[in-house]
Amino acid sequence: MSDVTYGPSALATPANFVTVFRLLVSPFLFAMIVSEGTGWGLFALWVVLAGTDGIDGWIARRYGTTRSGAFLDPLADKVLILGAMCSLAVIGRFSWVPVVLIGIRELGISLYRVYWGRRGLAVPARGSAKAKTLVQAFAVGAALIPWGNDLPWVADVSLWVSVVLALVSGAQYLIDGARAATTMDRTPDPGHALS
16 A cells, blocks of 8 residues: 655646546536436446545545645536536426526635635535535436436436525525634635635
């Protein structure tokens, strides 16, 4: 077992390799969704790609987290999940309304986190945001699995539950940011983080 660890500025890490793999393979998944709709191979590919989120996180915790990984990992998650949802909406399997709501939330909170990050205030992921991502992944999987056509409500209900979780976690980010901002001095402490 190697004792190699990676510092915060490292780029070529095993965790980043897994994350970049997820980003590069995602477009092939989207094309397959549009052309095939459902299928066991498609579902298996989804499980592999969605599962790599946990794998790269485990690798990063074991060998050292990096700033590049902190940026790439959530980006890959958003590309994978929103891309799959949009592909399912294109073929009429998902309604555009929840997909657009989730997309607006993701864009808004990402910009919000960047805004505070430039002022030295880190905005870590909330438990509700992690639950939202898990439910979104389940909803996509339920829409892609072949027997899901017989039980379409499972994917549809899961999708709407993820919308609720997205809005709730988004509101939590906004509240936490406002509270943390009021406790900061006029010159923010670069090490300060939302709890």
